[in-house]
Amino acid sequence: MDEKRRISLERADELHREIEDYLAFKEDFLRETAEIRDVLSKKHKEELMNYFDADENDWNDWHWQLRHRISSVSLLSKFIKLSESRYAMFEEVSKKFRWATTPYYLSLMDYEDMTYPINMMALPSAEENDESGELDPMSEEYTNPAPCITRRYPNRLIINVTSSCAMFCRHCQRRRRIGECDRIESEENIESAIKYIENTKEIRDVLITGGDPLMLPDEMLEKIISSVRAISHVEIIRIGTRLPVTMPQRITDELCDMLKKYHPLFINTQFNHPGELTDDAVRACERIVNAGIPMGNQMVFLKGINNDKYIVQLLNEGLLKARVRPYYIFHPKQVKGTRHFEITVDEGLKIMKYLRGHTSGLAIPQYILNAPHGLGKIPLLPKYIEESDDEHVKLFTWEGKEVDIIY
Template sequence: MIQNVQILPRNEAYWQDNEWKKLLSTAIRDPNELLRLLELDIAELPYQLDKDQSFKTLVPLSFVERMQKTDPSDPLLLQVLPLSEESIRVSGYSNDPLGESTALAQTGMAGLLHKYQSRVLFMLATHCAVNCRYCFRREFPYQENRASKQDWHQLATYLKKNPQINEVIISGGDPLAVNDAYLVEFVAFIEQIPQIIRLRIHTRLPVVIPQRVTSKLLSLTKSRLQMVMVMHVNHPNEIDDKFTSAMHKLAQAGFTLLNQSTLLKGINDCPKILSELSEVLFSAKVTPYYLHMLDRVNGAAHFAVSNKDANVIYKQLQANLAGFLVPKLVQEKSGEPNKTLVDLTI
């Protein structure tokens, strides 16, 4: 006989803290469905879709809602839509443009990169909320580099053997794709290592799903660690009221908020667009930090902007904006001990 069991109702805070998971679970995974939602006829597009799609389509509806219907050149759409150009192999491009396989081998630990002297990067997650077509890790072998909770002690050992390290950067994938309990536990673990003073989170999830900014995420600032969150926003159209509200909550909680963008042909390779991006980011309490040249990963060559064109754009950006709104124009080079500033004399 089944006895009556009292089921306690979940409160509003529970639903608010878990809404992002539902939004992630309903993300679009079919480019044809994405086009249908935007009222675009595939037969009338000025480009062709990639039929192979070794790098799958993934885009949350909350990001799709910011795209302009009937516009095949929408800058948000072009960041996530797989095009036939992705199958073209271009000289100088590779599956591992930053030499991360070598860096991983040097640490001897799954998901741990130590490219820069005072900081390490740890891949806390192996998946994202959105698959950006220009991603330098689009060909990364995540299954071979999946770090689990059992690996954390190995991470701690590595940090203690390298006392010059004072910052842990969590990346992936997207580190905010893990649940809050896992994230809180990881922060508590890192907090126990005295030499670490700062935790940096690189993420695009609050951009595409602002509801990811939950009460538990905000509570991370109670840690003794300095908390830095670096957003990945490329175009002002990505910023809406929900994103701005989420950033205000993070800033009020005590996060230092930065942004890094990638300079992308046909999307933001324009001083006016980049100037507007810096202004709206700063209004949302996010400081423009880096403007990256494209990492030369296979499948992304059609996004490349030449150094010559980048210099013209950047000089105009400097003329348009106050100095604190101008991100550094940089390129990451395999084996270098730091990001390389792009030479503006070219």
């Protein structure tokens, strides 16, 4: 064996050892998830369909999913056994922050273990009573130059078309708007928003969000998208939606056929845990991508759900397989009632540092902290530069090896 081949083989062994722990984790995780899906989720789905006297066609119809949202503790307790104290706590929290889950998302839960990430994202917890934090840490109310509009940057803006969502995520950073009521913005407000965009020539990128804009019926959504598309200076349209995750039945062929008329159009969604990447959710993403719409994922770091380097790696690699590009990871904001999900920036950076080298660059999103008071996004990066001047730069590789580059 020549020397170069011997060194290459040694390095390949070293790299294999580097990934061994992750591979073992992945195998265990996928086996457990498969068990949950094959046994528990199927069983839950059957129970739910029996209870509501529904068939497969009903289950796959998003209108049915919405009509049968579970939003009362008494109904939930028909499926999940709740202790007396938990029942009382759910009722108490519901008075402050509304909750609801689709039958589909409920079917993914572990009915025995309330610390299972899917449960944690959907069901109330006592920590929501914590009074610290703010309801609007981003001061969105102060970046609202026209009805439904949020503007924080020179050439792009957000238009919020509804406050309704299929499920009220417990970590929602906009919970002051979401979950009070299901309110679609009035035609008048939406028209004023469109007028504002028309009159603001520098706006080239419009993000349609909410709540969840895909909660709107196709015709209403098309009216908004086509009006934005008709504005000559708008180059791209983006839609922010979590429905591929919480109610994938919404992603119908009819919806995708409508959307693809308005390219260039992008969709960003929010998967936070690999347990959300079910066959139904992946099919929903594929439908969108097959309509020529690039998809991105905007995960939020959430304690107890994804503050784990292997979970993030598994999620992002799974997303790529579904042709969804991990786009952002958001640092959680200090929103009242969600503070139990917070992690430190240091913890987030360690995970980001781990990802580099251990997975494809495509599976590494940008880690973003939204500055308070609507001051915009701040990218957070692990430290790779030790020192630099006009003559040299001293850096660290992904493995922490020191490299000195002399100019």
